[in-house]
Amino acid sequence: MKKELRIISAAGNLGYGFPEASLAAAMERNPHFIGCDAGSTDAGPHYLGSGTAWVSRASCKRDSELLLKAARKAGIPLMLGSAGGAGGRKNLNFLVDIFKEIAGENSLHFKLGVIDTEQDKDYLKAKLKQGKITSMGHLPELTEKDIEESEHIVGLVGAEPFIQALNLGADVVICGRASDTAIFAAIPIKEGFDPGLAWHAGKILECGAASAEPVVAGDCILVTLRDDHFLVEPLNPALRHTVLSTSAHSLYENADPYCLYEAGGMMDLSASRYAQVDERRVRVSNSKFIPAEKYQVKLESVAKAGYRTISIMGTRDPLLIDQIDHYIEIVRNTVHNRVNDAYKGEMTAADYILNFRVYGLNAVMASWEPVTKTKSHELGIVLEVIAPNQELANAILALARTYSLHNHFPGRLCTAGNMAIAFSPSDIPMGPVYRFNMEHLIEIDDPLEMVKVKIIEL
Amino acid sequence: MELKNLAKVIRSKNAGPFCVTFDIMFADKPTYEKVKSTGVLSAELISGLYKIPLKEVRFFACDSALSFKASIKRNIFSGDIGDSDIYGAQQHAPLLDIEIPV
Numbered sequence: 272m273k274k275e276l277r278i279i280s281a282a283g284n285l286g287y288g289f290p291e292a293s294l295a296a297a298m299e300r301n302p303h304f305i306g307c308d309a310g311s312t313d314a315g316p317h318y319l320g321s322g323t324a325w326v327s328r329a330s331c332k333r334d335s336e337l338l339l340k341a342a343r344k345a346g347i348p349l350m351l352g353s354a355g356g357a358g359g360r361k362n363l364n365f366l367v368d369i370f371k372e373i374a375g376e377n378s379l380h381f382k383l384g385v386i387d388t389e390q391d392k393d394y395l396k397a398k399l400k401q402g403k404i405t406s407m408g409h410l411p412e413l414t415e416k417d418i419e420e421s422e423h424i425v426g427l428v429g430a431e432p433f434i435q436a437l438n439l440g441a442d443v444v445i446c447g448r449a450s451d452t453a454i455f456a457a458i459p460i461k462e463g464f465d466p467g468l469a470w471h472a473g474k475i476l477e478c479g480a481a482s483a484e485p486v487v488a489g490d491c492i493l494v495t496l497r498d499d500h501f502l503v504e505p506l507n508p509a510l511r512h513t514v515l516s517t518s519a520h521s522l523y524e525n526a527d528p529y530c531l532y533e534a535g536g537m538m539d540l541s542a543s544r545y546a547q548v549d550e551r552r553v554r555v556s557n558s559k560f561i562p563a564e565k566y567q568v569k570l571e572s573v574a575k576a577g578y579r580t581i582s583i584m585g586t587r588d589p590l591l592i593d594q595i596d597h598y599i600e601i602v603r604n605t606v607h608n609r610v611n612d613a614y615k616g617e618m619t620a621a622d623y624i625l626n627f628r629v630y631g632l633n634a635v636m637a638s639w640e641p642v643t644k645t646k647s648h649e650l651g652i653v654l655e656v657i658a659p660n661q662e663l664a665n666a667i668l669a670l671a672r673t674y675s676l677h678n679h680f681p682g683r684l685c686t687a688g689n690m691a692i693a694f695s696p697s698d699i700p701m702g703p704v705y706r707f708n709m710e711h712l713i714e715i716d717d718p719l720e721m722v723k724v725k726i727i728e729l
Numbered sequence: 730m731e732l733k734n735l736a737k738v739i740r741s742k743n744a745g746p747f748c749v750t751f752d753i754m755f756a757d758k759p760t761y762e763k764v765k766s767t768g769v770l771s772a773e774l775i776s777g778l779y780k781i782p783l784k785e786v787r788f789f790a791c792d793s794a795l796s797f798k799a800s801i802k803r804n805i806f807s808g809d810i811g812d813s814d815i816y817g818a819q820q821h822a823p824l825l826d827i828e829i830p831v
Contacts, residue, residue: 312745519752519795525750526744527787528791626811636814
């Protein structure tokens with residue numbers, strides 16, 4: 272086992288950008304590998320549904336190019352996971368294409384390991400029949416229909432697929448959907464370091480400099496992993512790690528600050544120890560990893576829920592603002608009646624969604640909003656229709672927009688129009704609406720059975 | 730004193746698309762300990778503010794991080810129909826004015 276492993280994390284997400292100076296400083300520390308998280312479910316279901324990323328191709332390429340060049344120059348591995356934002360096959364290919372482009376433009380030659388974690392429906396149906404798929408508690412137990420309806424299903428893979436790619440000779444590894452932590456924990460585990468420390472280090476690394484002070488998303492950190500502890504520090508001299516910033520980081524985006532689940536086990540940070548080594552570095556020890564009896568992988572998936580059209584408007588009339596809830600009900604009923612009429616009963620209120628998001632009242636907190644009466648002098652309203660196809664969504668939204676603008680209300684003085692419509696065109700088709708339809712665990716015998724690993728020689 | 734004048738961080742964020750987690754973090758141990766000793770921040774408080782059954786609230790006092798954490802299920806999942814906050818980052822406002830007797 273090596274004495275120590277020096278690991279760089281470039282940023283909280285590939286495409287967020289990081290200062291070139293920070294990466295340069297990182298490379299001067301002779302790291303053993305560089306990793307970067309490339310995706311998340313944070314941005315919602317659309318990106319898995321559509322197979323697109325939520326960072327621009329240009330910013331993704333900028334970050335990728337800097338990292339690839341640095342890694343190749345130093346002859347060290349580059350590890351990326353949750354490619355293209357959501358880690359589905361199309362998202363994966365998006366990032367692989369960027370890397371091929373960079374390689375071609377710069378005459379870089381290396382072995383690219385590509386890990387596809389998008390799942391086959393027949394395989395999942397068979398596993399379901401065997402009773403191997405269970406709900407994590409927020410959604411009902413899975414049915415065959417759920418699998419059938421899914422647009423893209425991915426597994427959140429652990430360390431093993433990354434290790435396999437490295438064993439096959441990969442210099443650079445791009446994985447589809449993966450545990451953010453596994454991107455970084457794979458090599459330490461392969462090299463025989465303590466799993467508790469390896470996974471905890473990975474958890475801190477995957478967010479880039481978010482564990483440092485002051486908090487930024489787009490900057491590099493260095494972890495020095497040793498046999499019974501690791502050190503963490505930022506590369507930007509304007510930042511520093513403190514005991515507080517580091518220990519508090521395990522709270523970020525985690526429901527439980529101490530018990531963090533991975534494929535194959537659970538991190539237990541409840542007895543972790545943090546010590547300030549100097550102004551900018553923290554020492555972490557005593558983190559545990561408890562292997563699970565069953566090897567389970569989290570499944571993520573989206574189904575299509577319809578097509579959406581919106582319109583953005585506002586009102587500055589205090590008389591309307593004073594009765595806005597009542598007014599919205601009037602408009603809603605008018606729209607329902609008109610749709611019923613127009614489609615001769617074939618489209619009823621049950622067949623589409625009509626939402627009024629009232630900014631200035633309760634658009635942000637919705638049912639959790641304690642304020643019931645607005646004191647605002649203006650309200651922003653986003654009108655939203657979700658219907659089985661785009662044409663219907665457009666048509667129903669057009670009706671809703673018309674009635675929002677022109678409907679009478681008691682005491683009305685502004686008889687030329689009730690709303691300030693923001694844009695021409697007023698109606699904005701938004702395309703397909705996706706929703707997450709899986710939060711389930713699949714029990715598997717072999718960590719590699721759910722993935723396809725291949726090597727591309729560039 | 731209101732919590733917003735005592736805490737360094739008061740935030741909400743998704744912990745996965747189905748759950749929202751709240752963190753209330755303090756800059757120094759004495760303030761954290763003082764707040765902790767009042768017992769005001771609790772699962773019961775969160776249950777009342779967000780109208781979640783008590784048994785569905787996960788609540789932690791994290792001494793080493795000088796922080797309190799509460800995690801609850803989102804009524805509407807991230808990006809689902811009717812969702813108002815994809816990242817879950819703006820659900821913390823009711824925590825700001827909590828009165829702590831210090």
